[in-house]
Amino acid sequence: MSRAEEPVRRGEDGVAVTVSGSVLLSGGRLLGSTQLVDVLVRDGRVVSIAAAAAGRPGGSGGSDGSGGPGVSDGADEPERVELGGRTVMRGLRDAHVHFAQWALARQRLDVSGARSAADTVALVVARLRDRPLAPGAPLIGFGFRDGLWPDAPSAAMLDDGLRAAGLPDTPVVLVSGDLHCGWLNVTALARHGVVGHPTGIMREQEWFALSEAISAVPTPVLDAWVDEAARAAAARGVVSVIDYELADNLVAWRRRIDAGADALRVAAGTWPEHLDQAGLREFATGDVVPGSDGLLTQGPLKVISDGSLNTRTAFCHQVYPGLEGTTAPHGVLAVGPEELTRLMATATRFGLTCAIHAIGDRAVGLALDAFEATGARGSIEHAQLLAPADLVRFAALGVVASIQPEHALDDRDVADRHWPGQTGRAFAYADLLAAGAELVLGSDAPVAPLDPWLAIAAAVHRSRDDREAWHPEQELPLDVALAASTGGRAGVEVGDVADLAIVDVDPFDADDATLRAMPVSGTLLAGRWTWCTLTR
Template sequence: MSTLVLRNGRIHTLDPNQPAATALAVHGRRILAVGADADVLDAAGPRATVLDLEGRAVLPGFWDCHIHFYDWALVRFRLDLGGCASLEDFLARLGGRAVHSPLGEWIMGHNWNENAWAEPRMPDRRDLDGVAPDHPVILWRADLHLAVANSLALRLAGIDADTPDPPKGAIARDEHGQPTGVLLDGGINLVKAILPDPSPDEVAHAMELGMAAMHRLGITAVHDIRLMGGLEHRSAFGAWQRLREAGRISLRAFAALPGERLEEAVALGLRTGLGDDYLRVGALKYFTDGSMGARTAWVLEPYLDGSGSGLCCMPFEEIRQCLATADANGLAVTVHAIGDRSGNALATAFEELARARKPGQGPPIPHRVEHAQMLRPEDIARLARAGVAVSAQPIHLVDDMDMIDRSLGELGRHCYPFRSLVEAGVPLVFGSDAPVADPNPWLGVCAAVTRARPDGAPEGGWHPAQRLDVAQAVAAYTSSAAKAYGLDDRLGSLAPGKLADLVVLDRDPLAVDAAELAGTTVELTVFDGAVRHADGDFAGL
């Protein structure tokens, strides 16, 4: 069993007993020693492989606590509509894909955002029909809560003027009652249900490439979150299990369960956290509303653009019942809630659950609110008292700030309330929401610290009172994440005996100007004691 020593570095351990060191030794899967160069070299012995970090920074491996990993791995091979500057650009990319695709083959795309176009306008089926009439087409908006389909896809899915809106969703219609092709939230599943399934080999290949991409970003742990309806659950969970059986998982993976499978999970006696150091059963995922961009986030005060107050995707009496059942059976729940009305109702539900819980009851990790993009101060305090965690994605605020200013005005001060959450004692963990956003965690760290776009605007940050410092932002991706998953005894910090998941960076994030954080590059990633990514001076290891 080999020993690897990293010396002459700036090691931020996130271990309060020894927060800083210059050297670290890894033996097998675990950290052997942390401290001064001479002491670590002595502990490692003369046969150790020694790397001179030349002052580079070291941190624990990062967690992406909210990523649709299965979906992200697959969409990397589909039509990417990100960066389109106009509807014309959007349609040109679709038309180019149609020209090179066999007639009748599905075209699936993602990542478009009409708010970023020179003339924002929602595309419809007629636009898509104009460039791809002979291929069934479905294209997901960047937030995954809205998609547009062409006429052929609608016909294959059986969607017409007589089709009722599905549970937890809607079918947009024109003045004559005909579907426009725009599908909201649960409405997307009407088309998704007829899409061809990828083969197990295709899924495994995509996920292995995805794990390698995670290593390049310094990510060593993920919570693979299910989408609304959980239609992909069987394929995703099966793929994770097959990879584990073959010894081909190179991440710490939590696989979430769709809330629709609560009864089956209880009947099987499943509990959150079942598994090993590579694959564990994650939380049950529920949805209370949609997204700000689609105006389906459920808000207390109507949107300023006249689009209403959003969409309640699940009656709260049903959510209360699901929470109580899950809690009594050791299953953690993670509930999608973006608007402040959803957050308010959830705070009430979690307070009631905490009061009714019997001694010794509950899952091994906290229940969570996902996104929590808009929370009133009184609801933050209630979540803290109920012991509920929040999983947020700071990269979204960069994309959303202008849209929120237009649609919510001054109420935007309640959005992305990171500092208020930390100061209230709410466990805060970060993720990316990929493929909705870029999974690079350093974009998230920079957004949480600066609350500004890459160009530095707005000066001083958007609602700057909610800015975090770098240490707080990094903790939400590392030590706080491990603690929220009940694994801080073996992960999340760099200390002797813990599993060796760590990253070496090209700069010290605790020393550089905040504007430089987004450009941080990972030069070395160690997972489970093995080098999984090596770049720059370490290439070839």
């Protein structure tokens, strides 16, 4: 590897900063405080926090323009932005996204509200009536969840619906809300070389084999949609994500950043098929990629070890009701223990941490076994159903529980049906915390929206409608949920990299509805505005 290609090593706080210039955030409040302060950002870091002096709008600054005691340090006059008492906190991080899929989902027909297969067909028909497609063009929808449906989806049902409505023969592909399943009509199946499929419902590996081709759009179009989605995330206070898109993410994001994408920091996850290439690149997890202005780092190895709850493929000790006598009554183990251990050992040798998708309790136990056998560091992604004996193993092995609290609300009813009698240990966030596990929060976008405020509210309140909280004993304290969404600490301190969010309501003063819809007035990435509605 040439010197030009050597990875840029992380600073003490793990963040590279290349921004110059300064901004004074005047008359704001720190998280959980009522005192007005001025926060000075210079060259990408917070260099001072001082009590705001009286006499300026928002209560800050003196007539000499010094910005209050300790703010003026003799450098050039900073850009001054009046916060009017808004709260300054560290920017938000989403620890699990599939970014291209999220960008694509934002462009697709939303079928997430369907409560049956028939409802879904009606949404497809309405869309094709209202906005006809060019001949032969496919209709792609996203978000169906059939775990509670009273009727069974099928390819024939889609085709019959189109014919009954007098619509032309159209390839229809519907992607499940958990990304582990696709529902195709006969025309779409034939387009992708599948003939005689019994149902048109494709799950797990059968679906994954087609999903890349189904999602293919021209690279410039996809990159534009990704940049749009990234800027929408910045508008929610997001400063960084870990991207587990099923792609060579390092290459994709280098291309996007070279083209001007600069709204987020991205840790690029690596999949097993790209593991050897990751070894050749010699980037360890956390290394900053040269030429990315500090925006791109090498992420973990990602392995999907089992399926999902909604497709009844999460690998569990207990048999799923109704699947007795089938080929997969316990769910699906996609990667066996020997192969998982081999992959994790290789990743560890290359300097990569490991992010292991494990949802069912049996899969989680096997993943923890692999961490123990290899000495790997990293996370279990999702950890939705846990055997009680495995709770303490997270802390003992130093394995992070990477959780997506909005899934608990999406799945509460399907969990009650398909994990009956076990939901006291499902989405067991408080139990993990009590056992000493480190928690990080994410969305799994597009499975849930890329909006950490939704995840925080779900973790704290365990409800989003008029129903009682679901297993409220598993609620997290707000300070824990905030810390798990901001890299371990939500409060701002002198010396921090200025990856900041400015919110209109202090989260500690917000009710559930306000927390979920938290108004964000500004987001800074190393002191550079990526979103701002404030007067500047």
